[in-house]
Amino acid sequence: MTIRSRRRNGTYRFVPPEQVVARAVTYIGDVLLEFTLTLTGSVLVVWPDGEPGAEPLGAAALTAAALHRIVDGLFVSVGRGDRPTIESSNGHRFRHSGSSVPGPRTRRFAGVCTIDLPAAGDAQHPAVHGSLGYRLDVTAAAPSDPPMLYGGPLWPEHYERTLAAIGAIVLAPVPVTARLDHV
Secondary structure (H helix, E strand, O other): OOEEEOOOOEEEEEEOOOOEEEEEEEEEEEEEEEEEEEEEEEEEEEOOHHHOOOOOOOHHHHHHHHHHHHHHHHHEOOOOOOEEEEOOOOOOOEEEEEEEEEOOEEEEEEEEEEEEOOOOOOOOOOEEEEEEEEEEEEEEEEOOOOOOOOOOHHHHHHHHHHHHOOEEEEOOEEEOOEEEOOO
């Protein structure tokens, strides 16, 4: 994860890490479902500060605060097993653009997340503005799965109904390493 200084007034470009930033795990019957969220791109993060150039927190704390503002309050809502949606209690707008099956037990849903969060008045709650690409991977496994003899996807026949049965699940932030680069 990188935050690059844009100006000396507390405005940074936030680039999420190239790793999972939020996840959830649940069982439905004998099926284990794991949800992992990865973000791509960059957004602007503006910290409220008393004077230009002031850094209210250290580098690691700045990136943690930015990521927390982005992933806090996210949940996956499933009305249909072939198209879950990500929703946000903070008002982020997630637009689904497609899905794929990258592995026999994994279904990938992708799209764009638009974020427009005002600052909440302290260094822990910076303003965040912009759009990020997202990838939501849902991996399923059950003891009753057939052997993987042919390497074909199991999703349509085995997991879509199970996924639709969850209703909704909260994504929890995952600790990530952080870096702050002044430009």
